[in-house]
Amino acid sequence: MSRTEDRDLLPGMETVTADVKEERVPATGRVHSRRDFLKGMLATGIGAAFVATGTQAVRAGPYGPFLAGDLTEEKLVDIYRTMLIMRHWELKNKDEAINGKIGYPGHLYAGMEASAAGVSAALRNKGDENYIDITTATHRGHGATLAKGADMTACFKEQLMKADGLDRGYGGSMHLADRSIGMFGVNSIIGGNVIISIGVANGIAIRGTDQVSVAFIGDGASQSPYLSSALNTAKKRNLPFILVIENNGYQVSARHENIAATQDLADLALGFNIPKYVVDGQDVLAVYDVAKRAVDRARAGGGPTVIETKCYRYFDHSGLAGAKLGELGAFNLGYRSNRELQHWLARDPVTLHRRTLVRWEVLTEEQADEIEAKVVQEIDEAFEVAFASPEQLADEALDTAYASGLKMPATHWYDWNTRA
Amino acid sequence: MALMSKNYAVLSAIADEMRTTPNLGFWYQGGTGTTVATGPMGKIVDLFGEFGAPRVWFEGPIDEPAIMAAALGSAVYGNPSIAKIPSMATYMVAEMLFNQAGKYYAMHGQQFTCPLVAWMDGSRRIRFSGPQHADVGWEQAFANMPGLIVVTPSTVYDAKGLMTAAIRSPDPVVFCDYNENTGPQDVPEEAYEVEFGKAVVRTQGDAITIVAFAPAAMQVPAAVTELAALGINAEFIDPISLKPLDVDTIEASVRKTGKLLLVDHGHWTLGPTVQVGYEIAERVPGTKMKRLAYPDVPVPGAQHMTRWLTPLTANVVDAVKRMV
Numbered sequence: 001m002s003r004t005e006d007r008d009l010l011p012g013m014e015t016v017t018a019d020v021k022e023e024r025v026p027a028t029g030r031v032h033s034r035r036d037f038l039k040g041m042l043a044t045g046i047g048a049a050f051v052a053t054g055t056q057a058v059r060a061g062p063y064g065p066f067l068a069g070d071l072t073e074e075k076l077v078d079i080y081r082t083m084l085i086m087r088h089w090e091l092k093n094k095d096e097a098i099n100g101k102i103g104y105p106g107h108l109y110a111g112m113e114a115s116a117a118g119v120s121a122a123l124r125n126k127g128d129e130n131y132i133d134i135t136t137a138t139h140r141g142h143g144a145t146l147a148k149g150a151d152m153t154a155c156f157k158e159q160l161m162k163a164d165g166l167d168r169g170y171g172g173s174m175h176l177a178d179r180s181i182g183m184f185g186v187n188s189i190i191g192g193n194v195i196i197s198i199g200v201a202n203g204i205a206i207r208g209t210d211q212v213s214v215a216f217i218g219d220g221a222s223q224s225p226y227l228s229s230a231l232n233t234a235k236k237r238n239l240p241f242i243l244v245i246e247n248n249g250y251q252v253s254a255r256h257e258n259i260a261a262t263q264d265l266a267d268l269a270l271g272f273n274i275p276k277y278v279v280d281g282q283d284v285l286a287v288y289d290v291a292k293r294a295v296d297r298a299r300a301g302g303g304p305t306v307i308e309t310k311c312y313r314y315f316d317h318s319g320l321a322g323a324k325l326g327e328l329g330a331f332n333l334g335y336r337s338n339r340e341l342q343h344w345l346a347r348d349p350v351t352l353h354r355r356t357l358v359r360w361e362v363l364t365e366e367q368a369d370e371i372e373a374k375v376v377q378e379i380d381e382a383f384e385v386a387f388a389s390p391e392q393l394a395d396e397a398l399d400t401a402y403a404s405g406l407k408m409p410a411t412h413w414y415d416w417n418t419r420a
Numbered sequence: 421m422a423l424m425s426k427n428y429a430v431l432s433a434i435a436d437e438m439r440t441t442p443n444l445g446f447w448y449q450g451g452t453g454t455t456v457a458t459g460p461m462g463k464i465v466d467l468f469g470e471f472g473a474p475r476v477w478f479e480g481p482i483d484e485p486a487i488m489a490a491a492l493g494s495a496v497y498g499n500p501s502i503a504k505i506p507s508m509a510t511y512m513v514a515e516m517l518f519n520q521a522g523k524y525y526a527m528h529g530q531q532f533t534c535p536l537v538a539w540m541d542g543s544r545r546i547r548f549s550g551p552q553h554a555d556v557g558w559e560q561a562f563a564n565m566p567g568l569i570v571v572t573p574s575t576v577y578d579a580k581g582l583m584t585a586a587i588r589s590p591d592p593v594v595f596c597d598y599n600e601n602t603g604p605q606d607v608p609e610e611a612y613e614v615e616f617g618k619a620v621v622r623t624q625g626d627a628i629t630i631v632a633f634a635p636a637a638m639q640v641p642a643a644v645t646e647l648a649a650l651g652i653n654a655e656f657i658d659p660i661s662l663k664p665l666d667v668d669t670i671e672a673s674v675r676k677t678g679k680l681l682l683v684d685h686g687h688w689t690l691g692p693t694v695q696v697g698y699e700i701a702e703r704v705p706g707t708k709m710k711r712l713a714y715p716d717v718p719v720p721g722a723q724h725m726t727r728w729l730t731p732l733t734a735n736v737v738d739a740v741k742r743m744v
Binding site: 129134165166167168169170171175177178179184185187189192195196197198199200201202203204205206207213225226229230232233237397400401402403404406 | 443445447474475477481483485486489490491492493494495496497498499501515516519520524525526527528529530531532533534566567569589590591617664
């Protein structure tokens with residue numbers, strides 16, 4: 001069985017079903033080159049269908065050779081572990097919010113892991129400021145932050161707004177940022193992060209480095225006026241910029257097709273003559289595949305790309321409506337059916353990637369279980385550490401608004417020239 | 421020292437910093453006109469000609485949020501940046517300054533500085549401008565936004581020195597550049613800084629304290645001269661920066677004169693000198709106080725109407741005569 005075959009079709013999309021045979025090619029079960037891969041395809045008799053029309057294969061197929069096929073085992077497992085961290089961090093966040101330990105869980109990313117994990121896998125996530133790739137994210141940004149490599153304890157601390165959180169308690173869920181890994185901020189102004197990422201790309205152009213600037217947004221930001229500003233600038237100035245639209249189908253509780261003029265939001269790119277990819281957002285390797293193309297192009301001076309990942313969020317827009325302790329997904333929400341949620345859960349991105357790794361014999365079921373158990377344990381420990389960590393001094397904010405050290409008086413006291 | 425126009429002085433301040441700061445970028449819309457000026461002895465400063473793209477954003481779009489955000493993103497990435505915004509579009513970029521520039525340093529736990537200069541081209545209340553192109557006073561909105569520094573130079577010397585200080589500042593600075601009739605003035609040719617939050621006592625006197633910042637500050641010197649001829653020695657203070665605001669200098673003056681005239685060219689309600697008035701009322705109780713401002717109406721197109729509504733030199737003289 002080849003690497004592309006075992007990913008399922010995206011619900012609701014045109015399908016050309018390949019007659020997938022449980023037959024392993026080549027003998028090792030591993031594909032080492034494009035040639036081997038194509039040989040394998042032909043051998044299983046699905047090559048023609050795949051190349052000509054592709055569907056699931058399609059998700060990667062039309063854009064060229066399957067680049068995720070070249071990932072090392074280490075990298076593939078690393079992606080799996082990253083997705084597990086994203087998933088279980090969010091579930092822990094949700095559960096502790098239900099338990100009352102976290103005041104508000106924010107905008108849960110669960111269900112959309114393949115988008116940020118797939119894109120971030122194609123980026124440089126370590127290195128100095130002239131090397132590392134730089135991302136920003138929209139308000140649903142826990143996933144993008146963890147996928148870039150942020151420390152899960154520091155993320156919990158910030159979620160709890162503790163003194164040694166990522167933002168030292170100044171940001172919280174909607175402002176997670178970690179400069180050291182090139183995560184330049186979750187931004188809760190819809191579309192705002194997009195033009196900031198354009199500015200970062202401008203900064204990269206000024207320095208003349210080969211870094212790439214990536215903005216993650218949801219479908220809701222795609223109608224922001226900032227989008228046309230951003231895409232025009234990116235194209236005209238040939239900037240190393242990638243826009244990732246995580247289209248989870250809903251803008252708060254309204255379906256995106258009731259709002260957006262186009263079914264594929266990546267069509268935004270057409271008016272600016274920017275290359276675009278529409279990809280199965282349940283399939284982390286399909287996302288990686290197109291992200292890799294976009295990153296390589298940007299790094300080589302080829303300019304911007306728009307990627308749309310078709311995905312789904314398991315929980316409500318924000319908060320805990322429909323969420324239950326220990327349960328994945330928020331059922332009985334007024335604006336969507338339980339069957340719709342179950343349908344997407346059946347193609348869960350974390351499970352899908354795990355299944356791929358097992359079928360590729362990168363991991364055994366037991367090894368996959370072990371990795372997951374370890375992640376769950378680490379996350380439980382991380383939360384306990386974060387929960388016990390100290391809070392910020394209440395009056396510190398007066399002294400930390402300006403980098404130049406300018407201090408603001410405590411004007412809320414009767415005698416406001418002195419602090420109480 | 422050399423005689424130079426305000427535009428030349430500010431552009432030469434930028435050019436000086438661009439020569440010493442490798443990644444400093446400049447964003448604006450339109451063509452070369454914005455970045456070229458002729459100075460003393462026929463010297464020319466030409467930012468695009470000297471530094472080129474991508475540091476100088478030649479022919480940027482008429483899309484102010486894009487210009488501001490481009491500079492802002494480059495700034496948080498670590499490159500000091502300047503965005504020039506035309507006068508009628510200052511509120512177009514308010515969101516970028518309010519929710520992004522002013523908050524970036526604080527909200528991400530001091531991980532990112534935002535060395536951004538928002539060079540806001542001030543309008544003039546001249547003929548044919550009309551309501552959308554002739555409004556002034558928007559600096560009060562930016563002064564209300566946390567995390568920003570707001571400067572309002574009214575002389576060529578202050579404009580040049582504040583621009584240099586703004587570029588070197590790790591914090592976002594809104595540089596309000598009012599194009600009133602500031603003729604060429606004698607200023608140093610080399611780079612220098614004017615400190616934020618230090619008001620300047622332009623003329624000393626003991627009869628009354630007048631506080632006005634650009635562009636109203638440009639109306640006051642003539643009034644002070646006229647009053648001196650009448651034997652009234654007014655002390656004129658130009659705060660230069662609205663945030664931080666130097667109340668101490670004004671307080672010291674009011675303790676001496678006991679009277680305070682505040683002049684705003686912006687609209688009446690909640691204009692910046694209201695802040696000065698409040699702080700002095702609290703610090704120096706019993707101060708005799710009066711405020712002049714532009715009424716709360718859109719600026720009419722007809723010039724005689726606009727002139728009548730604006731607090732000009734004659735209005736300042738009249739007010740002082742009634743107060744002393």
